[in-house]
Amino acid sequence: MHGALLVHKVLSSPAYYQRWADELSVVSKRIIEVRSLLKAKLLDLKTPGNWDHIVNQIGMFSYTGLSGNVKKLNFRKNLWNSYQQISHLFIEKWKNQFGKL
Numbered sequence: 139m140h141g142a143l144l145v146h147k148v149l150s151s152p153a154y155y156q157r158w159a160d161e162l163s164v165v166s167k168r169i170i171e172v173r174s175l176l177k178a179k180l181l182d183l184k185t186p187g188n189w190d191h192i193v194n195q196i197g198m199f200s201y202t203g204l205s206g207n208v209k210k211l212n213f214r215k216n217l218w219n220s221y222q223q224i225s226h227l228f229i230e231k232w233k234n235q236f237g238k239l
Contacts, residue, residue, distance in 0.1 A: 169198065176202075 148154045170193075177189045192200060 173200065 148158050173193050173195070177192045180187075180189045180192075187203065189203075192202065195201065
Protein backbone atom coordinates (compact mmCIF):
# COMPACT_ATOMS: atom_id res chain seq x y z
CA MET A 139 0.00 0.00 0.00
CA HIS A 140 1.32 3.45 -0.91
CA GLY A 141 2.39 5.57 2.11
CA ALA A 142 -0.04 8.42 1.52
CA LEU A 143 -2.95 6.01 1.12
CA LEU A 144 -1.97 4.25 4.33
CA VAL A 145 -1.84 7.55 6.23
CA HIS A 146 -5.23 8.55 4.79
CA LYS A 147 -6.74 5.20 5.78
CA VAL A 148 -5.42 5.38 9.34
CA LEU A 149 -6.32 9.02 9.95
CA SER A 150 -9.77 8.81 8.39
CA SER A 151 -10.91 5.71 10.29
CA PRO A 152 -11.76 6.27 13.96
CA ALA A 153 -10.85 2.66 14.81
CA TYR A 154 -7.48 2.75 13.01
CA TYR A 155 -6.74 6.20 14.35
CA GLN A 156 -7.35 5.01 17.92
CA ARG A 157 -5.10 1.99 17.38
CA TRP A 158 -2.38 4.27 15.98
CA ALA A 159 -2.72 6.72 18.89
CA ASP A 160 -2.55 3.87 21.41
CA GLU A 161 0.55 2.38 19.78
CA LEU A 162 2.16 5.81 19.56
CA SER A 163 1.62 6.26 23.29
CA VAL A 164 3.24 2.88 24.02
CA VAL A 165 6.24 3.69 21.83
CA SER A 166 6.66 7.15 23.35
CA LYS A 167 6.59 5.76 26.88
CA ARG A 168 9.09 3.07 25.90
CA ILE A 169 11.50 5.64 24.45
CA ILE A 170 11.35 7.60 27.71
CA GLU A 171 11.92 4.40 29.70
CA VAL A 172 14.88 3.28 27.56
CA ARG A 173 16.50 6.71 27.81
CA SER A 174 16.17 6.60 31.60
CA LEU A 175 17.71 3.12 31.64
CA LEU A 176 20.54 4.29 29.41
CA LYS A 177 21.31 7.24 31.64
CA ALA A 178 21.19 5.04 34.74
CA LYS A 179 23.56 2.51 33.15
CA LEU A 180 26.00 5.22 32.13
CA LEU A 181 25.98 6.54 35.69
CA ASP A 182 26.37 3.02 37.12
CA LEU A 183 29.39 2.49 34.87
CA LYS A 184 30.75 5.82 36.13
CA THR A 185 31.03 7.03 32.54
CA PRO A 186 32.51 10.53 32.65
CA GLY A 187 30.22 13.38 31.73
CA ASN A 188 26.80 14.79 32.40
CA TRP A 189 24.10 12.57 30.86
CA ASP A 190 21.04 14.73 31.62
CA HIS A 191 20.67 15.57 27.93
CA ILE A 192 19.70 11.95 27.19
CA VAL A 193 16.52 12.16 29.25
CA ASN A 194 15.81 15.81 28.43
CA GLN A 195 15.64 15.28 24.66
CA ILE A 196 12.38 14.72 22.80
CA GLY A 197 11.60 12.75 19.67
CA MET A 198 12.58 9.31 18.43
CA PHE A 199 16.27 10.02 17.95
CA SER A 200 18.74 11.27 20.49
CA TYR A 201 22.29 12.48 20.73
CA THR A 202 24.27 10.39 23.22
CA GLY A 203 27.49 12.36 23.19
CA LEU A 204 29.52 9.16 23.37
CA SER A 205 32.97 9.37 21.81
CA GLY A 206 34.74 6.70 19.82
CA ASN A 207 36.65 4.70 22.42
CA VAL A 208 36.26 0.93 22.12
CA LYS A 209 34.43 0.33 25.41
CA LYS A 210 31.83 2.96 24.58
CA LEU A 211 31.47 1.69 21.00
CA ASN A 212 30.79 -1.83 22.27
CA PHE A 213 28.17 -0.40 24.62
CA ARG A 214 26.52 1.42 21.70
CA LYS A 215 26.62 -1.75 19.59
CA ASN A 216 24.83 -3.68 22.33
CA LEU A 217 22.32 -0.84 22.77
CA TRP A 218 21.64 -0.78 19.02
CA ASN A 219 20.98 -4.53 19.06
CA SER A 220 18.52 -3.97 21.90
CA TYR A 221 16.71 -1.27 19.90
CA GLN A 222 16.47 -3.61 16.91
CA GLN A 223 14.98 -6.36 19.07
CA ILE A 224 12.47 -3.92 20.61
CA SER A 225 11.45 -2.67 17.16
CA HIS A 226 10.93 -6.22 15.97
CA LEU A 227 8.74 -6.97 18.99
CA PHE A 228 6.53 -3.92 18.32
CA ILE A 229 6.11 -4.92 14.68
CA GLU A 230 5.20 -8.49 15.60
CA LYS A 231 2.80 -7.25 18.29
CA TRP A 232 1.07 -5.00 15.77
CA LYS A 233 0.76 -7.83 13.24
CA ASN A 234 -0.59 -10.23 15.86
CA GLN A 235 -3.12 -7.77 17.25
CA PHE A 236 -4.29 -5.91 14.18
CA GLY A 237 -3.09 -7.76 11.10
CA LYS A 238 -2.67 -5.77 7.93
CA LEU A 239 -4.30 -2.39 7.49
